[in-house]
Amino acid sequence: MDPMEVFKIEVEGDEAFGAKKYRELIMDILQDLGLIRSIGRLYVYIDIKKPFFSVYGLLRSGIPPLTAKDVGDVMKVQGGYQVKINDEEHMSDLLRALWERYGRERVDQPARDVLIIASDSSPADLMVADLEAEFMQDLTDALVRIAPEGFRNRRNEMTKDSFFFIAAEEQLTQEMVSEIKEKIRGMENA
Amino acid sequence: MLEPVMFTGGLYKHDLIVELVEDLGGYILQKNVAQSEIILLILVPSEDKAALEALAKELRGELVRAPLAGTETAVVTPTLAIHHLPHTACDIAEYLRRHGSKTNMMGLARGVGREIAQINEYETALINEHDAAVFIYGNFQECIKHKEKLYQNISIPVVVTGGPQIDSKELPYAFDYVPSIGRVAHRAKKATEIGTLDRIVEAVGRALDKTRASIAKDPLTTSPPRIMDAVREQVPDVEFSYSPLPIALNLTGVRVKLPYSHYKDDVAAVKFDEGVRLGEIATIRPSQMKDYILVRILPSSETGFVF
Structure with a gap:
């Protein structure tokens, strides 16, 4: 079963096998990078004779930025605040954010997963990582991996809730881009 | 006819296999040791394969046909x-x-x-x-x-x-x-x-x-495994090559993984029991791969004999 609501793929010419395999390939790569749950609808249009590869996708609701209280437990202690880390993956991001706000001399790390901040202001709402920006980076990486290799003329239009990616061997022209957009709109409304 | 086989088994007593192959007039093409396991690629005379199979069984090893060995x-x-x-x-x-x-x-x-x-x-x-x-x-x-x-x-x-x-x-x-x-x-x-x-x-x-x-249709003057054996014996430096397979076999010759400029004369001077030297029955030229030596055996139509 597809985890996506809609996943359509169209390949020009007699390439039914290629279309089927590309579907599996896209699923494999999105699953590998852990992106599949964040994409709601996906439309892929390929013409191998011209040749170009295009994807249009709609994203599921936005991801809120990661704050210090998401990464660990923030407690008021004597002389400041203590953060007990639960998710070590973002430790370096948290440290960088704390150093930036409080200065290195006021951030102490007595144990591997404990940070003590000598300040009266709570770090609970401090932004540790912008997950949405990370997601967008991962998505671009996935699209570059999915596109056939050698299609080096690329265009990537990303908004908060959608992305549109074209890769081609030859130079991308305005007519070509609008033709592809038209085609994808047709797929969307079909 | 020599038959290509692969032996997989324990390192313990594997030298019995090596000795038997040598006694039967076969060749050890490749030896891969992985901790206590060993994989041997072997060419063995087909009429004596049963003897090798019996020994492999005794040593609790596995002997399978490796149709692509030596290529x-x-x-x-x-x-x-x-x-x-x-x-x-x-x-x-x-x-x-x-x-x-x-x-x-x-x-x-x-x-x-x-x-x-x-x-x-x-x-x-x-x-x-x-x-x-x-x-x-x-x-x-x-x-x-x-x-x-x-x-x-x-x-x-x-x-x-x-x-x-x-x-x-x-x-x-x-x-x-x-x-x-x-x-x-x-x-x-x-x-x-x-x-x-x-x-x-x-x-x-x-x-x-x-x-x-x-x-x-036009047989080679000698077989590539024979050249491999002679080079291994007479150019001992090849054993110090860092490659996992210092002499790679092809159907028409071998690739010796030693620098061409230093060792080409040593390789050409390798002598066989019949009295001929490798340089006389094969072309020795630089390989496209790194600076290795490529040996290509001449066919009998060019040298006039087969041994």
Whole structure:
């Protein structure tokens, strides 16, 4: 079963096998990078004779930025605040954010997963990582991996809730881009 | 006739196998030690295979036929990027190795795309040093047919793999076409996928048989394993080569992994019991691979004798 609501793929010419395999390939790569749950609808249009590869996708609701209280437990202690880390993956991001706000001399790390901040202001709402920006980076990486290799003329239009990616061997022209957009709109409304 | 087999077993007492093979007049082609396990690629006279089988059984080892032993296959992908590696290319290379072949994986410098794909003279010459090549293509038949230009100047048999079903006649420059293994992003695990790998091994085997048949029409002056043995004995420095396989066998000669400029004379001076020197029965020239020495045995029509 597809985890996506809609996943359509169209390949020009007699390439039914290629279309089927590309579907599996896209699923494999999105699953590998852990992106599949964040994409709601996906439309892929390929013409191998011209040749170009295009994807249009709609994203599921936005991801809120990661704050210090998401990464660990923030407690008021004597002389400041203590953060007990639960998710070590973002430790370096948290440290960088704390150093930036409080200065290195006021951030102490007595144990591997404990940070003590000598300040009266709570770090609970401090932004540790912008997950949405990370997601967008991962998505671009996935699209570059999915596109056939050698299609080096690329265009990537990303908004908060959608992305549109074209890769081609030859130079991308305005007519070509609008033709592809038209085609994808047709797929969307079909 | 010598039969290629592969012994897999414990390191303990494996020298009994080595001794028996030498006594029977066979050759040890390759020795791979992995902790307490050992894999030996062996050429053994077919009439004495039963003796080796009995010893292997006694040592609780496994002896299987390795039809591709003593040959070198190039596994060629359009590039070495994530699009082609690791899954398909590594699976194919690994599977060929399990059947005894020595495989070299190659990524072309500019093999990507459809219109822009190209291969250069050096890459062609390097692939031609092998006994067979496997070209790994993707899922679109239009591209597979179009990218024929990459291997049409290659003189060794080329097995092409790709996703869709295409009649081999539509690819006149390929020796054979094996479908159902295009670009995939997972390892080959299913029975159908393993079956496809078997078909590739079978196609490469047929390609090698064709080369063997054409060699048999004008036999080589001596066999490559004999040269390997003599070089190993008379150029002892080869044992200090860092390569896992210091002397690689081909159907028509060997590749000695020592610097050409320093060792070419030593290799040419290798003497056989019959009184001839290697330089007289083979051409010795620099290999396209690093600065190795490529030895190509002359056919009997040129030297006038076979030993």
